[in-house]
Amino acid sequence: VPYLYATAVAGGTPLRLNPNLESTGEVLTFKIxxxxxxxxxxxxxxxxxxxxxxxxxxxxxxxxxxxxxASLHGSVDSFDQDAVSGSVVYEAHEAVSDKPALYVVPIAGGTPLxxxxxxxxxxxxxxxxxxxxGGRVIYLANAEDLSRYELYSASLAGGSVxxxxxxxxxxxxxxxxxxxxxxxxxxAVPDGATQRHLYRNATS
Numbered sequence: 001v002p003y004l005y006a007t008a009v010a011g012g013t014p015l016r017l018n019p020n021l022e023s024t025g026e027v028l029t030f031k032i033x034x035x036x037x038x039x040x041x042x043x044x045x046x047x048x049x050x051x052x053x054x055x056x057x058x059x060x061x062x063x064x065x066x067x068x069x070a071s072l073h074g075s076v077d078s079f080d081q082d083a084v085s086g087s088v089v090y091e092a093h094e095a096v097s098d099k100p101a102l103y104v105v106p107i108a109g110g111t112p113l114x115x116x117x118x119x120x121x122x123x124x125x126x127x128x129x130x131x132x133x134g135g136r137v138i139y140l141a142n143a144e145d146l147s148r149y150e151l152y153s154a155s156l157a158g159g160s161v162x163x164x165x166x167x168x169x170x171x172x173x174x175x176x177x178x179x180x181x182x183x184x185x186x187x188a189v190p191d192g193a194t195q196r197h198l199y200r201n202a203t204s
Contacts, residue, residue: 117161133179
């Protein structure tokens, strides 16, 4: 069973950070927060089908679950930290609808807030990027038409989602943010065309 450990780079006794797991559980992925004080990790305590998001002090201590109730939000697929606010953004498949969604939760813990928009059945969130200065998450998803990925912008505070790619265009994952200018650069194939073009749009 894989566990999560911390140790000094000069060597020493490894310190296990996560609590005991059952035989079917494991730690899947982890990240150290920008201040170097906390480790965020995905773990399945009992089964891969129930992957949750936790935080634990890098020096050891109690793990705190950050993701919502797995029976409602489903398994956590990925996560990232907003270095400015300290909030954590994660993607999970909603258990009832089996549709992907993006959530934000304070790193100290609390009630996760769903920030992504409506998703068609069978849709996927291909990738997402955090605009820490603007307080937004840019994400690529085939939310409306399964044959076409489009680029969207959601506020970390919640509210309406804005589509950034041209109507009917197929957007790609080569996305670059310029948070200081509050713009995003991306490529997309316009509706009815075959060539990929370069676009710029405001992040909100």
